Amino acid sequence: MNDDMTPDQEYDFYAQPENHEPLGPGRRRLTATVPVRFSEELLEQVRNAAAADDRSVSAWIRRAVEHELRHSA
Numbered sequence: 592m593n594d595d596m597t598p599d600q601e602y603d604f605y606a607q608p609e610n611h612e613p614l615g616p617g618r619r620r621l622t623a624t625v626p627v628r629f630s631e632e633l634l635e636q637v638r639n640a641a642a643a644d645d646r647s648v649s650a651w652i653r654r655a656v657e658h659e660l661r662h663s664a
Contacts, residue, residue, distance in 0.1 A: 598645035627652070 596604065604610050629637065641651035 601645075
């Protein structure tokens with residue numbers, strides 16, 4: 592699978608039964624919870640952006656942080 596799939600492509604990919612099987616051993620990637628506070632205005636923008644990407648707020652924030660870390664000096 593590719594992280595660059597659109598939500599429609601992801602839906603089509605997982606609609607195929609052969610794509611329901613794990614490709615390897617399981618791994619736990621998330622190891623800690625970090626409380627973060629946002630203003631109501633910023634949180635609303637995050638919610639809207641996450642919904643537009645068809646992602647949860649948590650997944651959207653993780654992806655934004657990963658993107659920033661890859662592209663920062």
